[in-house]
Amino acid sequence: xxxxxxxxxxxxCISEDIFVMVVGRNGAPxxxxxxxxxxxxxxxxxxxxxxxxxxxxxxxxxxxYRIIGKGTRELSTLRAGDTVSLLGALGTGxxxxxxxxxxxxxGGGLGIPPLCETAKELTAKGVQVDVYxxxxxxxFAVEEFEPHSRDIFVSTEKGEEGYRGFVTDLLKxxxxxxxxxxxxxxxxxxxxxxxxxxKVPCWCSMEHRMACGIGACLGCSVRTAxxxxxxxxxxxVFPSNIIFPNK
Amino acid sequence: MxxxxxxxxxxxxxxxxxxxxxxxxxDEYNELYxxxxxxxxxxxxxxxxxxxxxEGIRVYETPSxxxxxxxxxxxxxxxxxxxxIAKMRRFDTVLIAxxxxxxxxxxxxxxxxxxxxxxxxxxLNISCPNVKSGGMAFGLKAEVAQEVVSAVRxxxxxxxxxxxxxxxENIVEMALACESAGADALSxxxxxxxxxxxxxxxxxxxxxxxxxxxxxAIRPIALRMVHSVCKNVHVPVVGMGGIYTAEDILSFIMAGxxxxxxGTINFTNPLAGKELVTALEALCQREGIQDINEIRGII
Ligand SMILES: Cc1cc2nc3c(=O)[nH]c(=O)nc-3n(C[C@H](O)[C@H](O)[C@H](O)COP(=O)(O)OP(=O)(O)OC[C@H]3O[C@@H](n4cnc5c(N)ncnc54)[C@H](O)[C@@H]3O)c2cc1C
Ligand SMILES: Cc1cc2nc3c(=O)[nH]c(=O)nc-3n(C[C@H](O)[C@H](O)[C@H](O)COP(=O)(O)O)c2cc1C
Ligand code: FES
Numbered sequence: 196x197x198x199x200x201x202x203x204x205x206x207x208c209i210s211e212d213i214f215v216m217v218v219g220r221n222g223a224p225x226x227x228x229x230x231x232x233x234x235x236x237x238x239x240x241x242x243x244x245x246x247x248x249x250x251x252x253x254x255x256x257x258x259x260y261r262i263i264g265k266g267t268r269e270l271s272t273l274r275a276g277d278t279v280s281l282l283g284a285l286g287t288g289x290x291x292x293x294x295x296x297x298x299x300x301x302g303g304g305l306g307i308p309p310l311c312e313t314a315k316e317l318t319a320k321g322v323q324v325d326v327y328x329x330x331x332x333x334x335f336a337v338e339e340f341e342p343h344s345r346d347i348f349v350s351t352e353k354g355e356e357g358y359r360g361f362v363t364d365l366l367k368x369x370x371x372x373x374x375x376x377x378x379x380x381x382x383x384x385x386x387x388x389x390x391x392x393x394k395v396p397c398w399c400s401m402e403h404r405m406a407c408g409i410g411a412c413l414g415c416s417v418r419t420a421x422x423x424x425x426x427x428x429x430x431x432v433f434p435s436n437i438i439f440p441n442k
Numbered sequence: 443m444x445x446x447x448x449x450x451x452x453x454x455x456x457x458x459x460x461x462x463x464x465x466x467x468x469d470e471y472n473e474l475y476x477x478x479x480x481x482x483x484x485x486x487x488x489x490x491x492x493x494x495x496x497e498g499i500r501v502y503e504t505p506s507x508x509x510x511x512x513x514x515x516x517x518x519x520x521x522x523x524x525x526x527i528a529k530m531r532r533f534d535t536v537l538i539a540x541x542x543x544x545x546x547x548x549x550x551x552x553x554x555x556x557x558x559x560x561x562x563x564x565x566l567n568i569s570c571p572n573v574k575s576g577g578m579a580f581g582l583k584a585e586v587a588q589e590v591v592s593a594v595r596x597x598x599x600x601x602x603x604x605x606x607x608x609x610x611e612n613i614v615e616m617a618l619a620c621e622s623a624g625a626d627a628l629s630x631x632x633x634x635x636x637x638x639x640x641x642x643x644x645x646x647x648x649x650x651x652x653x654x655x656x657x658x659a660i661r662p663i664a665l666r667m668v669h670s671v672c673k674n675v676h677v678p679v680v681g682m683g684g685i686y687t688a689e690d691i692l693s694f695i696m697a698g699x700x701x702x703x704x705g706t707i708n709f710t711n712p713l714a715g716k717e718l719v720t721a722l723e724a725l726c727q728r729e730g731i732q733d734i735n736e737i738r739g740i741i
Contacts, residue, residue, distance in 0.1 A: 196474065241504075241507055241657055241709065241710050242508060405501065406501040407712070409471070409474070409712070410466065411470040411471060412463065412501070412510075412709070413486070414501035416495060422494075423515060
């Protein structure tokens with residue numbers, strides 16, 4: 196973990212309010228499911244913003260983010276050559292090393308980008324990856340999964356593309372050795388419940404407001420079956436049975 | 443050029459102390475830089491018994507600052523003595539144990555235990571709500587604060603620093619009351635009680651409705667409070683509230699503070715502790731200050 200300044204290589208709008216920012220990696224270690232805290236250099240904001248690793252290449256880090264408020268709007272105004280400050284990589288990601296066989300990745304909305312790096316790392320380990328992606332309407336990043344997955348299932352709420360309905364309607368956990376999920380809590384709860392019912396181990400990635408991002412301030416603590424845990428350090432990825440017990 | 447200073451008979455290599463609750467026990471920030479460069483570290487706020495803290499949103503950005511409602515999540519005094527102290531002792535810096543309480547008994551028992559442990563200073567946080575008086579903080583009324591400080595003083599053989607709440611009815615009266623009850627030093631300010639509403643959800647942002655404001659937004663008021671307390675008490679004062687730069691540090695020292703604490707800036711710039719030590723040295727050099735102690739209280 197390091198705090199460093201790096202250059203923005205590109206920062207492109209890929210859909211109405213979704214951007215992909217590519218920055219110099221500066222040798223920072225990074226693995227699937229981890230995140231960085233970002234800050235536009237010279238920003239007047241108090242807190243850095245947590246954004247997951249979308250792709251970690253040899254020399255670059257890629258972040259995909261949606262404009263929500265001040266911080267993400269400020270990030271969206273950065274141009275190639277501007278500098279950005281990064282703190283990371285942070286947190287505990289997906290247990291890639293423990294995996295073998297077949298793994299399903301289930302993502303919803305802006306929970307989809309971190310699964311891209313996850314698919315890449317699992318595939319590199321020889322794990323077979325199926326991807327389930329739930330969108331509200333417009334699709335994004337689907338093609339990014341193609342080199343790193345066997346099957347890709349897509350749903351949209353109104354059915355403009357792919358299956359009409361929720362991505363959880365498409366998932367059958369029993370065929371998998373594990374399920375990794377990231378997205379809206381309501382979706383992850385459903386995935387966790389389906390996995391619990393079929394006894395398939397499941398990991399989910401939590402979001403919480405953060406101040407320090409490194410485990411010092413306890414601003415991001417959540418209650419789990421194993422006591423209070425820090426999303427930024429103990430997570431963001433947790434076994435679903437401790438985050439959503441009795442489900 | 444000397445940044446070193448003596449507080450409560452203890453040497454600080456510089457006047458910069460990491461503020462309670464923003465720096466854990468130092469080990470996380472030590473992964474980013476050697477925290478032994480700091481004058482001191484004030485531990486995460488302890489309570490006699492372990493606490494899970496508050497539910498819901500705990501940190502929230504505001505203009506030039508932030509609000510928090512962590513709710514003193516901590517492992518309890520016993521676990522701190524067993525594990526926390528050893529963690530902090532790995533660092534060559536002054537060890538301040540910050541402790542709060544929700545009843546007189548808890549304060550006294552906790553202070554007694556910490557007093558026997560390997561800490562340098564006990565920082566007593568009196569901003570906590572008192573369960574017996576319907577949750578009103580100990581640090582609002584001078585009489586109540588005086589009572590808890592005297593009780594703790596009786597059992598505490600370590601240097602005792604009392605951390606004042608800016609929400610006190612009258613900060614100078616509060617400071618005088620704590621001094622007369624036996625505080626060896628005062629630190630101020632803790633966070634200002636504040637509020638935020640989520641208009642879309644039509645609900646307060648925090649489950650507890652009110653939360654503590656910190657950061658640059660409070661700096662001018664904190665500075666005024668530190669100044670007026672320094673003018674009225676004889677014990678040393680540690681100043682804090684929105685300190686972000688070396689200039690801010692000098693202004694608190696010129697207002698009379700012996701040392702300062704830095705909280706929120708650690709979040710805005712995770713390397714702030716280290717960078718402020720260097721920046722303060724450079725600023726003193728530029729300003730022709732040979733010894734940081736020579737400009738204390740000049741205003
Ligand atoms: C571990 C983690 C990984 C994330 N990865 C991504 C990602 O890859 N892509 C993406 O688009 N978004 C991601 N998010 C959500 C992203 O952090 C928020 O959308 C962003 O912080 C909003 O900041 P803002 O200033 O634009 O919004 P505002 O609403 O103005 O933010 C105000 C404050 O609330 C915090 N906040 C608001 N929403 C969230 C949220 N959902 N989670 C955490 N903090 C929030 C902000 O950080 C800021 O401190 C992630 C969140 C976490 C915790
Ligand atoms: C997240 C957070 C947690 C805090 N926890 C404590 C605490 O446990 N005990 C305490 O005495 N003060 C606590 N404080 C108050 C700080 O120590 C400091 O008094 C206050 O934030 C003002 O300084 P600043 O503006 O530099 O942050 C906390 C502040 C923040 C932001
Ligand atoms: S954000 Fe500070 S502990 Fe997680």
